Amino acid sequence: xxxxxxxxxxxxxxxxxxxxxxxxxxxxxxxxxxxxxxxxxxxxxxxxxxxxxxxxxxxxxxxxxxxxxxxxxxxxxxxxxxxxxxxxxxxxxxxxxxxxxxxxxxxxxxxxxxxxxxxxxxxxxxxxxxxxxxxxxxxxxxxxxxxxxxxxxxxxxxxxxxxxxxxxxxxxxxxxxxxxxxxxxxxxxxxxxxxxxxxxxxxxxxxxxxxxxxxxxxxxxxxxxxxxxxxxxxxxxxxxxxxxxxxxxxxxxxxxxxxxxxxxxxxxxxxxxxxxxxxxxxxxxxxxxxxxxxxxxxxxxxxxxxxxxxxxxxxxxxxxxxxxxxxxxxxxxxxxxxxxxxxxxxxxxxxxxxxxxxxxxxxxxxxxxxxxxxx
Amino acid sequence: xxxxxxxxxxxxxxxxxxxxxxxxxxxxxxxxxxxxxxxxxxxxxxxxxxxxxxxxxxxxxxxxxxxxxxxxxxxxxxxxxxxxxxxxxxxxxxxxxxxxxxxxxxxxxxxxxxxxxxxxxxxxxxxxxxxxxxxxxxxxxxxxxxxxxxxxxxxxxxxxxxxxxxxxxxxxxxxxxxxxxxxxxxxxxxxxxxxxxxxxxxxxxxxxxxxxxxxxxxxxxxxxxxxxxxxxxxxxxxxxxxxxxxxxxxxxxxxxxxxxxxxxxxxxxxxxxxxxxxxxxxxxxxxxxxxxxxxxxxxxxxxxxxxxxxxxxxxxxxx
Numbered sequence: 001x002x003x004x005x006x007x008x009x010x011x012x013x014x015x016x017x018x019x020x021x022x023x024x025x026x027x028x029x030x031x032x033x034x035x036x037x038x039x040x041x042x043x044x045x046x047x048x049x050x051x052x053x054x055x056x057x058x059x060x061x062x063x064x065x066x067x068x069x070x071x072x073x074x075x076x077x078x079x080x081x082x083x084x085x086x087x088x089x090x091x092x093x094x095x096x097x098x099x100x101x102x103x104x105x106x107x108x109x110x111x112x113x114x115x116x117x118x119x120x121x122x123x124x125x126x127x128x129x130x131x132x133x134x135x136x137x138x139x140x141x142x143x144x145x146x147x148x149x150x151x152x153x154x155x156x157x158x159x160x161x162x163x164x165x166x167x168x169x170x171x172x173x174x175x176x177x178x179x180x181x182x183x184x185x186x187x188x189x190x191x192x193x194x195x196x197x198x199x200x201x202x203x204x205x206x207x208x209x210x211x212x213x214x215x216x217x218x219x220x221x222x223x224x225x226x227x228x229x230x231x232x233x234x235x236x237x238x239x240x241x242x243x244x245x246x247x248x249x250x251x252x253x254x255x256x257x258x259x260x261x262x263x264x265x266x267x268x269x270x271x272x273x274x275x276x277x278x279x280x281x282x283x284x285x286x287x288x289x290x291x292x293x294x295x296x297x298x299x300x301x302x303x304x305x306x307x308x309x310x311x312x313x314x315x316x317x318x319x320x321x322x323x324x325x326x327x328x329x330x331x332x333x334x335x336x337x338x339x340x341x342x343x344x345x346x347x348x349x350x351x352x353x354x355x356x357x358x359x360x361x362x363x364x365x366x367x368x369x370x371x372x373x374x375x
Numbered sequence: 376x377x378x379x380x381x382x383x384x385x386x387x388x389x390x391x392x393x394x395x396x397x398x399x400x401x402x403x404x405x406x407x408x409x410x411x412x413x414x415x416x417x418x419x420x421x422x423x424x425x426x427x428x429x430x431x432x433x434x435x436x437x438x439x440x441x442x443x444x445x446x447x448x449x450x451x452x453x454x455x456x457x458x459x460x461x462x463x464x465x466x467x468x469x470x471x472x473x474x475x476x477x478x479x480x481x482x483x484x485x486x487x488x489x490x491x492x493x494x495x496x497x498x499x500x501x502x503x504x505x506x507x508x509x510x511x512x513x514x515x516x517x518x519x520x521x522x523x524x525x526x527x528x529x530x531x532x533x534x535x536x537x538x539x540x541x542x543x544x545x546x547x548x549x550x551x552x553x554x555x556x557x558x559x560x561x562x563x564x565x566x567x568x569x570x571x572x573x574x575x576x577x578x579x580x581x582x583x584x585x586x587x588x589x590x591x592x593x594x595x596x597x598x599x600x601x602x603x604x605x606x607x608x609x610x611x612x613x614x615x616x617x618x619x620x621x622x623x624x625x626x627x628x629x630x631x632x633x634x635x636x637x638x639x640x641x642x643x644x645x646x647x648x649x650x651x652x653x654x655x656x657x658x659x660x661x662x663x664x665x666x667x668x669x670x671x672x673x674x675x676x677x678x679x680x681x682x683x684x685x686x687x688x689x690x691x692x693x694x
Contacts, residue, residue, distance in 0.1 A: 155471055339484055
């Protein structure tokens, strides 16, 4: 019933009963407090005044309507890639290909926008989203099918496809005369860049004055709600949860685990691809290889999903949190909050939350083992 | 293609393949014990930045400073791999998420960059660089001279590491235990092998080797520090472990193949051959997918497949 650790006398006992509610509530709070303490120590060790750094972060991300709008810009891709990771991981499917699926989504969406964007937003917007979803789903189908039918580990195949998709982006813009590349005039060859999509295909931002919400963020909210309903209240969601928690039971009950596996991969890839479409439609309006690759939205989305414990509604909150941190890193960029702190803080929060889950799965006892009565 | 060019390509391939090979050898040890660590890229960057920092600030004879710098890089990377070990082995957290968290924590916009900022490392050339050694004075021997006898010391060290790992895994009692821990931890535990200790030790060794691989970038290849200097080598290292079927000799061969292919890509485009460089860069990734598909199914699984318990946390009560 217990494992003895090498250095210190801590024993873990598996919880056989339901985790008490107070533990469920206190665990994430404690994890965040612990993360806060560690980040403060790192700031102090780096010669920063933590109060100034936290203040700069709040000013950049939270304390005014324009700051909140900026946070939403950073949170939009993270929300979508976070949802993509959450739906797969919840089902025990380790799709870490959100990064590449996002690139493919951006390629498809910008291609469609270049082709039919001039016909107006009413046609362009749904067409861009749809094209991105199809592209992302097909890209995700590769690891999905390889896993379902050849048993190839989807962690590794989806990871390799991220780099392949990144190179595809580079090739389309930097090393070919593709449909996406601006080839008009000599200057277009000096600094390779993509064609700008027609203005009538730019996605509308909702809001007024200093405050605006990117359209992609609203799409993300809708996707979150749909996923919540899908997982909790549909037959497919039920099958998926059963198969994820206990594959043997799922098979015994006649649930098609291979087919379900592929379905979840397609869904996850389609959602990650919307993040790529949103980057083009909402923000950059061109296919920009560097701009898509350097922020690593796909990988950060996995952090977002893990922080939200793979629950679609909680992912909305964790996307906002990481959006605020990312945004502070981009917009402060000074000695008080260097951009390198973004990764440090994200990593520490994730480690603390991940580590704290032990409390909901196990009782942690300190001290030497006593005789325990086992039922 | 003429003779001289081929020799030059192979020599360059070995040179550029070496850091990936060293990191992959470390990852091989961790994976053989059943722990997947996706934090290789982050660990390499930590090794790269700390090795560079030490090489700038420690004074002494060139060789001694370089040895200290490489060891410091290894220690730094091993230190952060300890986070992954604690998370996944003691706290039984998900290995995929924890490994990615490690790369984000230490990676190009994380701790390695923060350390680089604090120590003001960017934009200044290093004070020590590891040059090629003319081994036994055989540098000018035809064919083999440039390929084998004129490389920096870390290349020769990587060969020793690869052989040592081969010997350790296949010929020693501890190596047998290691394989048992990775293939069937329940049985290993029943034999009296401590799964926890074996996994900790090999994740830490994996971290240390990733750090050595990272230091190759700042001490040998470029002698300067920029954020994200390893530019994805950590991910190629992960691919290499698979391509090599978790065997050290395969890791070296695969790393050199990729080194040669990328050198070939640069060479061909300089000669006006119309093949996009991305095709060559994509080769490691595509090849890995193909190999994975082949070795994972049916026939290949037992012979070439991943350690059976790879990615699965171990707990006596079934976790």
